[in-house]
Amino acid sequence: MLKFLPRFEFPRYNIPVADFKGHQLKALRRFEKLKPQFHLVLELRDLRAPLSTRNVLLDQVVDKRHHERLVVYTRRDSFPATSPYLDRLSQWHAELEEKFLMVDCRHRSAINHILRCIDWYHELHREKNYGLSPPLGFKVLVTGMPNVGKSTLINSMRGSSGKVARTGSEAGVTRSTSESIKVGSSGNGVYIIDTPGVGLPARLSDSSRMLALALCGCVKRTLVDPWIQADYLLYLMNLQLPYGTDTVKQAEKTLSTYPGAIQHPTNDIEEVLNRLRRNPRESDASVALRWLDESRSGLVLDPELLLPCADFSMRQHVEQALKRARKVMRK
Numbered sequence: 001m002l003k004f005l006p007r008f009e010f011p012r013y014n015i016p017v018a019d020f021k022g023h024q025l026k027a028l029r030r031f032e033k034l035k036p037q038f039h040l041v042l043e044l045r046d047l048r049a050p051l052s053t054r055n056v057l058l059d060q061v062v063d064k065r066h067h068e069r070l071v072v073y074t075r076r077d078s079f080p081a082t083s084p085y086l087d088r089l090s091q092w093h094a095e096l097e098e099k100f101l102m103v104d105c106r107h108r109s110a111i112n113h114i115l116r117c118i119d120w121y122h123e124l125h126r127e128k129n130y131g132l133s134p135p136l137g138f139k140v141l142v143t144g145m146p147n148v149g150k151s152t153l154i155n156s157m158r159g160s161s162g163k164v165a166r167t168g169s170e171a172g173v174t175r176s177t178s179e180s181i182k183v184g185s186s187g188n189g190v191y192i193i194d195t196p197g198v199g200l201p202a203r204l205s206d207s208s209r210m211l212a213l214a215l216c217g218c219v220k221r222t223l224v225d226p227w228i229q230a231d232y233l234l235y236l237m238n239l240q241l242p243y244g245t246d247t248v249k250q251a252e253k254t255l256s257t258y259p260g261a262i263q264h265p266t267n268d269i270e271e272v273l274n275r276l277r278r279n280p281r282e283s284d285a286s287v288a289l290r291w292l293d294e295s296r297s298g299l300v301l302d303p304e305l306l307l308p309c310a311d312f313s314m315r316q317h318v319e320q321a322l323k324r325a326r327k328v329m330r331k
């Protein structure tokens with residue numbers, strides 16, 4: 001059996017709690033202006049950190065009387081086909097009565113499902129409007145935190161019609177709200193609007209959110225010290241080591257994310273970085289960033305979601321976040 005105790009609390013480092021920029025505020029103002037034009041909001045969140053990549057500011061964009069909302073979790077490829085975590089997530093959404101999908105945005109086949117859902121919402125809209133389609137097309141606003149995959153999704157939706165949106169692995173690639181982009185089969189009248197990723201201002205954020213967002217790439221890569229990011233990753237990995245397995249090798253197989261050549265799990269980030277260092281002159285920051293960039297599967301980046309079911313309620317969490325947002329916005 002693994003004789004190892006993970007840390008149950010992460011040290012309180014002094015880190016920036018927000019990366020909210022002028023173009024993001026401008027985007028929020030533009031959404032207000034666009035409200036009468038779009039019909040459906042696709043809100044993208046990162047499946048690895050569903051709580052941290054849920055942006056309460058984007059709730060204000062949806063007017064339930066006029067808009068439908070579909071949550072799309074990206075990076076489906078980060079988890080195996082079946083996982084108890086994904087089952088729990090489905091239950092939480094059922095609790096919230098929030099419709100959602102999980103996709104790998106880079107693959108057209110996964111995207112076909114979204115296109116079928118959009119067609120279904122389009123049809124619903126037509127039914128509510130005496131069989132009439134919106135004169136300027138059925139418009140879909142794609143929103144979400146930076147780097148969650150909005151532009152990648154739009155390019156995949158375009159398929160052979162060609163890429164139109166710039167994408168990249170750093171947060172903040174899309175800087176302004178796009179014009180309407182045609183997607184789907186010809187003549188279906190569906191248009192998508194790409195938008196810049198919007199983060200949370202400091203008043204609505206905190207250090208644990210920021211750490212999860214940093215690990216998801218939703219903020220500038222070096223905004224939070226890479227050493228601290230690596231330590232947080234180690235903390236989360238250790239919390240998710242499969243206890244009860246006989247050997248570390250088995251544990252490693254289940255969680256293929258633990259750093260190379262491991263003989264024993266550790267809580268010491270220095271030990272991990274030293275193990276990964278390619279030459280003695282490589283800096284801690286550079287080793288940490290290389291490790292952070294490695295793809296790892298099955299790792300949940302919101303620690304609340306690791307709590308036993310009885311100790312965490314998604315409904316309560318969302319209600320508290322919305323209450324706090326309303327209070328802050330009133331000030």
Ligand SMILES: Nc1nc2c(ncn2[C@@H]2O[C@H](COP(=O)(O)OP(=O)(O)OP(=O)(O)O)[C@@H](O)[C@H]2O)c(=O)[nH]1
Nearest residue numbers: 075104105147148149150151152168172173174197
């Ligand atoms: N593995 C994986 N990578 C993805 C997925 N979706 C997007 N990516 C990658 O994530 C990175 C960011 O994608 P973008 O489409 O530029 O993200 P964005 O939301 O438009 O980002 P901003 O414009 O900065 O707000 C790119 O490197 C994509 O290849 C996914 O489902 N799985």
Ligand SMILES: [Mg+2]
Nearest residue numbers: 150151173174
């Ligand atoms: Mg983009």
